[in-house]
Amino acid sequence: MKYTNIVQGIFIKRVNRFIAHVLINHKEHIVHVKNTGRCKELLIAGAVVILEPARTPERKTAFSLIAVYKGERLINMDSQVPNHVVFEAMQAGGIPEISVVRAMKKEVTYGNSRFDIYFESDHQQNFIEVKGVTLEEEGIVMFPDAPTSRGTKHIYEMIKAVEAGYGGTIFFLIQMKDVHYFRPNVVRDPEFAQALTLAAAKGVKLLAYDSVVHEDEIVLGDRVPIFL
Template sequence: RLAGFNQLLEVKKEITYKNSRFDLYFKGQRGEGFIEVKGVTLEEEGKAMFPDAPTERGRKHILEMIQAVEEGYQGYIFFLIQFQGAKYFTPNEKTDPEFARALRLAKEKGVKVLAYDSLVTENSISLNKEIPVIL
């Protein structure tokens, strides 16, 4: 479980907001918001990175998450690192500098950026621990 998300009143999957479909909508005692999950498989010298290819859709999600936060929602971009041993997460500036810029702007505008590594088996994936995010 993620810290701070254990007392939610409502959770819905694949919710449309403006022109994006965010992975999760949540409502709790401290407000409501959206979570966008990005799966991370790229590792280089201990750095977990996203994206592994340019992603216009990913940038659009980030920019619309900023709008949601500006309208009073809580917003999270959650990077699910699908391996263990990463020292930190960072956007892949070389592959998609626009995504990296959008992610830094999102953090400045109040979107929370989280990264967790995970235990992956043939049949499941479970969160392991939070990993530092360096933007």
């Protein structure tokens, strides 16, 4: 996925989940944050951030914060991107574990949840739930960065789909490059970690891939090991 007309800024502070203050060309701006996660390890005063101009002139905030530098590593923060990246990679046949795709579409409801991607293979209908991962500690990446009852609900709904005969995948798209492995964040959300372990035992496929992140583009990278 590509961005246009991106600019750099210096992060000042986050006011709430959606709004932050950023210095752009020596002028303070109020910007939209395209990630409602806590991201406390990333959004710290003085961090270099990447912003995209608003696509509609009537919007109250003129920029959206889409990525942040953590040292030399650029981490995507646009929570809308992971679905697009995985979808585009599937269209291009770029995910070996999902090799035969006859038809596909985004955002399909099953039970009480809406899964990010639906696709049909030769003999099965399949759902994929995509999770964007931004939390990194010494090369280990984890999800979630805060308790997510919604994310846990998606896992149990995926288990039901698999038990009903669908193929089911939970896909963790790591929003950065050069990491060692992925694991669920059992400290911050033990219920999510427990549900994920159960899902693997019930036949839900778990995949984790890193991303090649540039200031104006993010594409699928390489598969990353998962440890439960």
